[in-house]
Amino acid sequence: MKILLIGGTGLIGQEVHTLLQEKSITCFAPTREELDLESPETIDACLQKYEPDLVISSAGYHNPASAENEPSRCFRINRDAMAHLAQSCSDRNIIMFYISTYRVFDGEKKDPYTEKDIPNPTGVLATSRWQAEQQISERCPRHIILRFSWIISQRRTNLLKYLLDQISEERDVAVVSDQQGCPTPADDAARVIVAIVQQLDCGAETWGTYHYAGAEPVSENRFAEVVIAEASQYHPLKIRKLHMNKLNDRNGIQAPANATLACRKILSTFGVHNKSWRSPLARMIKSYYEK
Ligand SMILES: NC(=O)c1ccc[n+]([C@@H]2O[C@H](COP(=O)([O-])OP(=O)(O)OC[C@H]3O[C@@H](n4cnc5c(N)ncnc54)[C@H](OP(=O)(O)O)[C@@H]3O)[C@@H](O)[C@H]2O)c1
Numbered sequence: 001m002k003i004l005l006i007g008g009t010g011l012i013g014q015e016v017h018t019l020l021q022e023k024s025i026t027c028f029a030p031t032r033e034e035l036d037l038e039s040p041e042t043i044d045a046c047l048q049k050y051e052p053d054l055v056i057s058s059a060g061y062h063n064p065a066s067a068e069n070e071p072s073r074c075f076r077i078n079r080d081a082m083a084h085l086a087q088s089c090s091d092r093n094i095i096m097f098y099i100s101t102y103r104v105f106d107g108e109k110k111d112p113y114t115e116k117d118i119p120n121p122t123g124v125l126a127t128s129r130w131q132a133e134q135q136i137s138e139r140c141p142r143h144i145i146l147r148f149s150w151i152i153s154q155r156r157t158n159l160l161k162y163l164l165d166q167i168s169e170e171r172d173v174a175v176v177s178d179q180q181g182c183p184t185p186a187d188d189a190a191r192v193i194v195a196i197v198q199q200l201d202c203g204a205e206t207w208g209t210y211h212y213a214g215a216e217p218v219s220e221n222r223f224a225e226v227v228i229a230e231a232s233q234y235h236p237l238k239i240r241k242l243h244m245n246k247l248n249d250r251n252g253i254q255a256p257a258n259a260t261l262a263c264r265k266i267l268s269t270f271g272v273h274n275k276s277w278r279s280p281l282a283r284m285i286k287s288y289y290e291k
Pocket of ligand 1: 058
């Protein structure tokens with residue numbers, strides 16, 4: 001199977017790229033200079049050049065705050081480019097594998113969201129993601145949409161990196177007390193993506209939408225406490241004051257209070273078990289301080 005990976009420099013994309021290379025699965029990961037979602041003709045040029053059997057897209061406009069200020073650009077990248085990609089994949093009989101997010105839900109539900117729950121996104125970014133999903137489902141029947149909960153890593157921009165940077169720079173840590181999610185290490189997300197890709201390569205015809213999240217939901221403030229405790233082995237603890245806010249205090253950024261996802265469908269369809277984030281967390285924090 002030949003794979004075209006869009007977003008190979010991103011948090012999840014980097015891990016997917018590394019794992020595909022380790023497994024000797026052919027993967028092309030064009031840079032943004034070669035494939036820019038704002039220039040649809042570059043999408044078609046890459047499909048023509050690389051002739052993939054499957055396209056993974058983990059690329060897009062991902063900053064919820066700035067999306068509110070430039071909605072048309074956000075929709076152009078996240079929705080319109082994905083619609084174009086889905087149509088081009090369908091026309092060429094290519095499988096489309098789209099990485100999506102818990103943000104398509106409004107977060108009002110008390111229990112983990114299942115694939116049967118109807119999205120109700122809040123804000124520009126989340127709406128663009130949900131509309132992308134709809135475009136992909138309509139245009140490219142041979143698709144997988146995989147939604148993740150909180151992705152964590154010691155690299156790039158995410159909750160864990162924010163906490164570690166704040167601790168290291170001895171700044172106060174601001175968290176919310178009314179949001180819960182399932183931390184999911186970026187390399188665990190890659191493990192799941194590649195496991196599904198391998199099953200598709202074996203002829204699985206299990207198209208549709210799936211959820212994956214690390215086992216054990218946790219609130220943001222509790223997660224911060226775990227990170228601080230673990231980090232204290234590497235960094236002498238000075239004052240570690242958690243600034244407790246509520247989601248409503250965060251201006252302009254709509255984050256669902258409930259980011260937890262049920263993973264029964266991915267287990268029953270692909271045999272993918274969700275793993276706890278706790279031991280990978282210790283490894284990621286160690287790696288952060290080693291660097
Ligand atoms: N991060 C999370 O906590 C989280 C949680 C749940 C779901 N997800 C989903 O996972 C997916 C990947 O997220 P991520 O955090 O890995 O992303 P990321 O680290 O923000 O990476 C974004 C990627 O998109 C590329 N990109 C941005 N604009 C582009 C454009 N116009 N043309 C081509 N490429 C472009 C970036 O390339 P450059 O390097 O050139 O900028 C980068 O490779 C998203 O769909 C997101 O919704 C993420």
